Amino acid sequence: MDILARIQAASITAPCLAPQHHHKHLQQLCFPMSTGHHFSCFYMHQNHFPVAMPGHPCRIPSGSIRCQSGAVEAPEMQDVKFSKSMLSFDMGKDRLSKVPASQIRNFSIIAHIDHGKSTLADKLLQVTGTVSDREMKEQFLDNMDLERERGITIKLQAARMRYVAKDGEPYCLNLIDTPGHVDFSYEVSRSLAACEGALLVVDASQGVEAQTLANVYLALENNLEIIPVLNKIDLPGADPERVRNEIEEIVGLDCSEAIFCSAKEEGIGIQEILESIVAKVPPPKDTSMNPLRALIFDSYYDPYRGVIVYFRVVDGSIKIHDKIQFMASGKEYEVDELGVLSPGQMQVNELFAGEVGYLAASIRSVADARVGDTITSSANKAGMALSGYQEAVPMVFCGLFPVDADQFGELREALEKLQLNDAALKYEPESSSAMGFGFRCGFLGLLHMEIVQERLEREYGLNLITTAPSVVYRVQCADNTVVECSNPCELPEPGKRVWIEEPFVNIEMITPKEYIGTLMELAQERRGEFKEMKYITESRASVIYILPLAEMVGDFFDQLKSRSKGYASMEYSLSGYRKSDLVRLDILINGEPMDPLAAIVHKDKAFAVGRALTQKLKELIPRQMFKIPIQAAIGTRVIASESISAMRKDVLAKCYGGDISRKKKLLKKQAEGKKRMKSVGRVEVPQDAFMAVLRLEKEVV
């Protein structure tokens, strides 16, 4: 399966990755203040104003000191008044209005891929009037082109909605979108930590999947109020009763009040969902008087304004021009711009405990404002950071090389730019005789890797070769030191190492029972160690294995999907390092080792891998003027060998009526092809042969 398809299949939301183009959504909006007495006009700007426009004094709603500060007004519009009738006329546009903390509801939606999370989010935005029908593009929250094109969410976002509940009170609902892929489980957990409740969306025909479970557990860990929603109930195959039981059995949630819904078309149950959020999700605690603590749940880099930080105010309040500090990185900044997401960025002057918003403070890199970090006030520092912060630790590594050596500089610049926006991305220069100069890059996981590659190629116009992904091995050396190694070429010599440890993961697969056998076979092939199996319903089971991470980073997920005809799902978590019998497999062409194809593999698999790679290379390397041996070797021992016979004929017989240009074009094209080939000793290896073998390696290693 190719990368695009994989991303699609994995389909997942990942944070910290995309620059967003909010300006697309900026617009002039008019809205009344919630108290209904004062209407101001809110002007949205395409670009950041270095200093925010003159703030409007905060109007304190009766009976509460917790309030939304007045929105920034365009001076020329200051005196414009609107009649109250406009409130009902265009209720969605009240969403910036001040709301007491007791009327704020922060929630997210958790779902397995394709269970309709994005569609439901769209519907909520539409029904609450946050986005007008005219503005409504499908999947409004997925605003990266890449996401929209593939119908998946990579980048998480937030949206503030105003909803007047049946009790007549206006509520401020903050939807915090979560990335769904396990690569980003840390980011998911931070997003969930910014909420008090979550909608658990389950496809009424598909039932509970692995990702559903993983997300539910994360939500439970964060003490979230979970509202079960059975989606797509109008589909012919829907069986909400069965799925309701499944949720109760597997997740242990009381589903007696589960909401039946269909987010498509007219929308069924949307109103109920909104009411249920208001009724069930607890309001944030009113801690406005405490020193500021705000949890960063996302950030991205904007070339004009620096890093844009998405946060949830947990304690205290934050005002424009406040001096703030990021507690983990220790960096201090002054807030240049403060606002809420609705879903476009709309500037405000102050945000209070319980609210969700964004800020810009000319922050140079997302590494200074990492997800999970706590924002506090420089003047009035909080005693303790919010818990749960983790440094990003890359789990998967691969080499990235430009196809055209001239693009090395561009690749470096692109990585620098991406890193501004992606604190989890690590890279260092690497060079190889066959591939020239490139970078060894570290990623959170496979999807992260694929997305980065994809973005480098798509947004930066780079043409890349990627080596097979590798994990971080721990090598116990004879001199009693431990070396961490992710690059096969840097593996210490066999004589110098005592043993090698590799990371293992706990993997949970949920599958219809008829695929249990085939999935166990798959896990077994991948050196999996069976741990546990339980039937979650009569027809579906959860199978748990311990598996080397290296076996997971290949095509495991693709295999799982194809062998279960798409019905099985999986989740994994790291379980630590274990000793394994690993060797370095070298591929030699005409006696010359091809560094990029070297791999660390389990001893038992070396033979099969070696044979597959040599055969593929034989297929792909064009005949040359001499015979070429292709070998796979462990140390000096050749374990597989093929050879390419010498070329016999390559001649253009006819010259078409003196059409020399045409002939020359062909020869020049051939010469160009040679330039693009990578020389391994005397042998010219076409770029695509490299790529194909690397792809194969990803599958077989």
Added chain:
Amino acid sequence: MKRCVVELTSYSTYHVSRTYCKQNRCVPLSQKMYPDMRTCFIEISYQVRTNTVSLKYADKRHPCWPFQTGCPTSGFLNLQKRRIVAFSCSCQRPGGEAEKHKQPLRLRTDDVFPGNNELHAQRLERSNANVHNSFVSAIGPNGGRDEQTVAGLHNDDVHAGNGLPTSAYVHLPFCKRRCFYCDFAIVAIGQRNDANSTNIDSTMGSYVTTLCKEITSTLSQLPQASPLKTLFFGGGTPSLLPPQYLSRIVDTLDQHCGFQCDAEISMEMDPGTFDKQTLKQFLGLGVNRVSLGVQSFNEDFLKACGRSHGLQDVYEALDIITGLNVSNWSLDLISSLPHQTLEHWEECLREAIGLSPAHVSVYDLQIEEGTKFGVWYKPGHHPLPDEDKSASFYRLASSLLREAGYEHYEISNYAKPGFQCRHNMVYWKNQPYYGFGLGATSYFNGKRFSRPRKLKGYADFVELCINQSSDNFSANEEYLSFYSNTVESVEDRVCDTIMLSLRLASGLNLNELSKNFGHELRVHICKSFLPFINSGHAVAVDSKFKTVPPDTFSTALSEQSASKVLKDVIFIRLTDPDGFLLSNEIISSLFTDLPIK
């Protein structure tokens, strides 16, 4: 009438014939020749009283000659101190009396140099010396196989002249049908019958009119067009064109540039498209070389290729050709056809050899996009022969034809001594040539240009040419630069030189290379050649016509004295058949290595 045999002195060009080139020595065949008449004996009769001259050819290999003796001249012959400096004379074409076209064919041996005869004599002397040298050095490139061809050498080089082409390609695109492998610019007109005859004639007529317009417009803008040494009617199927149309073309060319007296006029002909009378008429128009598109001596293969003719047509055509004593005729064959076996191919080659053509072209089937074959077959896959088999076809052709006395003078061309296609040599030697007609390519003024491949596009192009040529010169330049590419860059010229000369058995002339592009490039190219010389795909030849052993060559390259030793290496050529077979690979490697900024 006084019969005077002109004696040529040291500055004359020697006729070079293999027969006389034994043991690396070049013996002039005769000094009683005019410089440009390489393949013929000639007697010049000069009548002092009337100051008229007549020419007589004595070459039996050219049955379409002689131009009749006793033609009146226009008196341009200058004989000074018994030297021919330059002359131009008129004479009638053979069978002229019987023809409607009585217009005299101008035969101009060279540009008429104004005034200074001494100067011209010097020029001739210089250029002759060059030819002699390059000839001598071309001898014996096979090291030890001296009898082998001195392929590739022709004193066509002599006439650098004013840099204008002395060769022309004329494209006659009409075919009965399109062969399944063909992606040429052709116009299929179907089988001629009573119903469509008028239509065909009008299509052809208007094409020829356009073509003649192009010729006129191109040549009339030139200050003075040189007379042609070679003319090639390619197609399409030129033999489908009624002789009266061909005559219009020949006349137009004659009018604007004329022909040299020994001009080679080739015509591609397909079996089943001409009868004896037609060929006779073609010959009467000056055609003196016939290239017969046989392609295969197997009925099934002819059908499988979509040829419009059968085997019977082939033999009939051969009868016509030999019946008219056309000795300079060539035969085209295609190898690597679908389902072809080595046995089939050998049969085909033996049949061809048995017919004893003067020249054989062997083309390896290329599967082109947009052709039927392109749709049906995939190169290297059944039913096409695989690479190994296809290579063995090539080897077989090379060995059988050489055994039969043919020189393998170019990758896909074989000729009996003295019968190399002079027109095609112009291409390989990277010399300028005109191109006229649909899809034709030309190379002059340092520019290569391909004409539109569709009738309508071509007609528009010619219209534009005419309009432009009536305007001033710079506008025309602008037009040309819009339509064609710019003057070939140095890189392009280097590439052209390499790819073209390596097609020839004589190979790449390193002296010329350093003369044109500098000594550094010579050393560089030698280095690039090293692996191929080591592997036996190429051979270096020194000034004594000896093969330089690979060891010596590689040592020389690695030493300080590299440039001295390399000076001694005059030619590098590809070996036959090993080097020829991998020529693309070798040439493209050389391209890759070129030190281009």
